[in-house]
Structures are given as structure tokens and as C-alpha cells.
Amino acid sequence: MTYLVLDSIRNQTQDALKEQFAFDVLMGFSAPSKYLPSKYFYDAKGSKLFEQITGLEEYYPTRCEFEILSKVGSELAEFIQDKPFEIVELGAGDGCKTKVLLSKLLESTDAFSYIPIDISESAMADLIVSLKQSHPTLTTHGIVGDYFASIRHLENTSDNRKLVLLLGSNIGNFDFPSAKRFLHSIWKCLNHNDLLLIGFDLKKDIDVLTRAYNDKKGVTRAFNLNVLTRINNELDGEFDLNRFSHHGMYNPRHGAMESYLVSLEQQEVHIGALEKTFEFNPYEAIHLELSHKYLLSDMQKMANETGFNVLKNWQDSQGYFADGLWQVNKDFPESAY
Ligand code: AVJ
Numbered sequence: 001m002t003y004l005v006l007d008s009i010r011n012q013t014q015d016a017l018k019e020q021f022a023f024d025v026l027m028g029f030s031a032p033s034k035y036l037p038s039k040y041f042y043d044a045k046g047s048k049l050f051e052q053i054t055g056l057e058e059y060y061p062t063r064c065e066f067e068i069l070s071k072v073g074s075e076l077a078e079f080i081q082d083k084p085f086e087i088v089e090l091g092a093g094d095g096c097k098t099k100v101l102l103s104k105l106l107e108s109t110d111a112f113s114y115i116p117i118d119i120s121e122s123a124m125a126d127l128i129v130s131l132k133q134s135h136p137t138l139t140t141h142g143i144v145g146d147y148f149a150s151i152r153h154l155e156n157t158s159d160n161r162k163l164v165l166l167l168g169s170n171i172g173n174f175d176f177p178s179a180k181r182f183l184h185s186i187w188k189c190l191n192h193n194d195l196l197l198i199g200f201d202l203k204k205d206i207d208v209l210t211r212a213y214n215d216k217k218g219v220t221r222a223f224n225l226n227v228l229t230r231i232n233n234e235l236d237g238e239f240d241l242n243r244f245s246h247h248g249m250y251n252p253r254h255g256a257m258e259s260y261l262v263s264l265e266q267q268e269v270h271i272g273a274l275e276k277t278f279e280f281n282p283y284e285a286i287h288l289e290l291s292h293k294y295l296l297s298d299m300q301k302m303a304n305e306t307g308f309n310v311l312k313n314w315q316d317s318q319g320y321f322a323d324g325l326w327q328v329n330k331d332f333p334e335s336a337y
Contacts, residue, residue, distance in 0.1 A: 003116075003124050003142030006149050022235055022273050028286070029271075029278045035287040038173055040227050044122055049223040051094055056219060058211045061169055061201050064321035066097050068314045069167075072323070073104020079195060079311070079325065080105075080163055085112035088154060089165040090147050090186075092116030095127045097167060099134055106138065112163075113139035117150040148185065155189040162194045169201040169321070172256075172292040176302075179292075183306040192330035196308060199323045200294040202315075206250045209293065213248030213257050221246040224259055224288055236272025243267055247285075259289040299324050307332035 021040065028036045041050065054062035087105075089098055095116060102114060114131075118124045121144045128142055143150045154162070164186060171179050186196065213220055224246045231237035244261045251258050263280035270277045294302075296313060299322065303310045308326035315322045 003128055003144060005121060006143060006145030006153060018234060018273070021230075025231060025235060025271065026274055026276070033287065034280075034284065036227055038289040040230060041223060041289075042120065043226070043230055044120070045229075046223060046226045047093070047120060047123055049219060049226060052219050053215070053223060054096070056215045056217065058215045059220075060208070060212060060318075060320050061199075062097065064316035064318065065167060065169075065199050065323065066100065067316045068321065068323050069097050069101040070104070072314050073101055074108055075312070076101070076163075076197070076325070077105050077108035080109070080112065080161070083111040084160050085109075085163065086115055086154075086158060086160045087112055087163045087165065088115045088117065088151070089167070090117055090151070091166070091168070091170050092118045092127055092142075093123060093168075095131065098165065099131070101165075102135055102138060106135070110137065113141065115141050115143060115154070117143045117145060117147065119144070119146055147182075151186060151189045159191070162190060164190065164194070164196045165198075166196065167199040167323070169199050169291070171198060172201055172294075173290060175290060175292070179302065180306055183302065183308070187307040187328055187332075190328045192328055194328045195311075196326040196328070197323055198326060199321065200299050201291065202320055202322055203255060203293045203295055204320055206252070208320075209250050209257055210248065213259065213291070214246075220248065220259075224261055227288060228261065231271060235274065238270045238272075240267075244286075254290075255293050257289075257291040257293070258287065259291075260285040260287055262286075294322075296322060 024037055024040070028034060053059050092098065105112065116124065116127055118127070124142045124144050128140065131138065131140055143153065145153065174182055225241050225244065228237070228239040228241055228244065232239050243264050245264055247260045247262055248257055263282065263284045266282050267280050268277050269280065299313070300310055303324065303326050307329055309329050310324055311327050312325040313322055
């Protein structure tokens with residue numbers, strides 16, 4: 001078991017990545033309402049903090065989806081009888097939830113290979129090692145790359161039937177128009193009748209949501225503040241983390257959890273790499289993340305508007321989370337999108 005690092009990532013030298021980070025920080029802090037893109041959560045430390053979040057009592061999504069994936073294995077196996085078959089996972093991370101699904105599927109068939117895709121090479125290296133332990137007979141080809149480059153790579157190299165996994169409500173970070181664009185670009189890279197198993201966090205009691213993004217141990221707080229630490233370390237920033245507080249709140253109009261860091265006082269913060277000082281007013285917010293919550297009807301609508309037919313929806317016993325099994329419909333008129 002090995003993994004492939006796509007050239008597009010390899011060629012993005014450290015310098016280019018740093019320049020992109022600097023540019024995004026400049027854009028975000030120069031906007032009338034300050035923001036930072038949520039992809040900057042996931043450096044090595046941030047990925048570890050997120051792993052810790054998934055184990056928190058308050059953070060139900062991972063637990064709920066784990067319950068679903070433990071249940072659906074044999075049913076899902078019925079949909080993937082064509083041989084050979086490829087299971088492609090976008091944003092595999094530590095693969096914790098996927099392993100339970102793979103185990104269940106292996107009980108019914110071994111006519112598939114597993115292709116985890118992740119942007120982080122260190123996460124991929126760990127995943128490959130742990131899969132070798134847990135699933136020694138499974139054929140695995142990891143790809144380190146971003147979603148788009150990786151799925152395009154697959155489009156060109158294999159004509160096998162595919163089941164794409166997009167788990168953990170990762171789709172929730174996109175606003176609705178971007179989510180639709182993203183799903184349709186997946187559709188474009190797949191063949192008629194290929195499948196997508198996609199996880200959505202459902203709308204629910206607002207107190208439950210609020211607790212999930214404001215845990216008692218402060219791990220979510222540390223996860224958010226880590227973005228400022230990255231600016232300090234990678235861009236010579238001078239943020240004092242004690243002068244910012246974390247706020248996660250539900251916006252019922254947008255149906256989304258919103259995460260902010262709020263400046264506790266009037267302050268000026270210099271960022272060396274930008275040769276610039278930014279001013280923060282008391283109580284001024286930096287917006288960091290959106291986590292959209294869905295209804296089953298929203299999921300249906302999203303599928304139909306991006307060229308998929310919904311074959312099945314599964315929910316956990318509390319009705320907190322849903323995974324939909326969608327099928328690519330190439331009769332969907334491109335013009336309807
Ligand atoms: C990985 C994007 C699904 O939005 O719930 C967890 C990230 N942020 N706690 C989410 C996250 C704060 C998570 N996703």
C-alpha cells in the first residue's frame with residue numbers, strides 16, 4: 001500500500017503556499033467584515049485538534065455518522081456488485097468512520113479497492129500505515145492532492161465503477177451556491193450510475209448545536225485560535241491569543257453554525273510577512289467558519305439540482321445526522337444546472 005502525491009501539490013513549493021496564505025490573510029483582514037478561509041484550520045496541529053473534537057461528548061456528528069456507517073454496510077454492498085469497483089474518499093482524514101464501513105463491505109465482497117484522498121501528506125501517511133494494520137487484504141491507493149485535481153486524475157486513469165464518499169458533513173462548510181458548484185463538478189468527473197455517499201448534519205435543537213461548537217474543554221476554542229497561531233508562526237504575526245475569544249453561534253436565517261474570533265479590546269496587530277499592521281476595534285469579529293445544517297428536503301433538492309438521483313437516506317437513531325446514497329444521472333441536462 002502506497003500513496004501518490006499529485007504533481008500539482010508537489011510543485012506548489014512551500015513559498016507558493018505561504019504566499020497564498022499571506023494573500024488570503026491580507027484579503028480577509030482588509031475586508032469591511034474581517035474573515036479567514038476555514039481551510040487554514042487544517043495544518044498538522046489543527047488536524048489533530050479536529051480529531052480531538054470528533055471524540056468530544058458535545059460533538060455528536062462523528063458519533064452519529066459512525067452509527068449510520070456501522071449499520072449500512074450490507075445494504076450498501078448490494079449497490080456495488082459490478083466488478084471491479086473503486087471506493088474514492090474525498091477528505092479521508094484519519095479514516096476512523098470509513099474503516100467500519102470498509103469492514104462491513106468486506107464481509108460481502110472484496111471486489112473493490114479503496115482510494116483515500118487527502119490534502120495532508122502526513123494524514124495520508126498515517127492512514128496508510130493504520131489501514132495496513134486494520135485491513136491487510138484491502139487494495140489501497142492513496143492520493144495526496146486537493147479534491148478537484150485528485151478526482152480529475154481518477155477520471156483520466158480508470159473507467160471502473162465508483163462510489164465516492166464525502167462524509168462528516170464536510171459539504172456544510174460551503175454556502176449553498178458553492179456546495180452546488182462543488183457537487184456538480186464531482187458529477188462531471190463520474191460516469192452514469194456511479195454513486196456518491198454523502199453526509200449531512202441535520203437541523204436540530206439549537207442548544208444541541210450550540211454546545212457542539214462550544215465544548216466545555218475548550219478544544220473548539222483552541223481549534224479556532226490555532227489559525228492565529230499559524231499566522232504568528234508562518235507569517236510573523238504578533239497576535240496575543242488572550243486578546244481574542246471564540247464564539248460559535250447558530251444563525252437561524254442561514255441555517256448554519258457560524259464561528260468567530262472576537263477582539264476583546266482595541267488593538268493593533270503587526271504581520272511581518274505582509275509588512276502591515278491591522279487594527280481591531282473592541283468586539284470586532286473575525287469570521288472563520290460556516291457549518292450549514294440541512295433538512296432531508298434540502299438534501300433532496302441539492303441532489304436533484306446537481307444531477308443526482310437519491311437512492312436512499314439513512315439516519316442515526318437520534319435523527320441528528322443523515323447520509324444520502326446518490327446516483328449519477330447523466331441524462332440530467334447540463335443546461336439545467
Ligand atoms: C469538519 C467541517 C464538518 O463543521 O462541524 C468542528 C469542523 N468546526 N467543530 C464542522 C468543525 C468546529 C466540522 N467539519
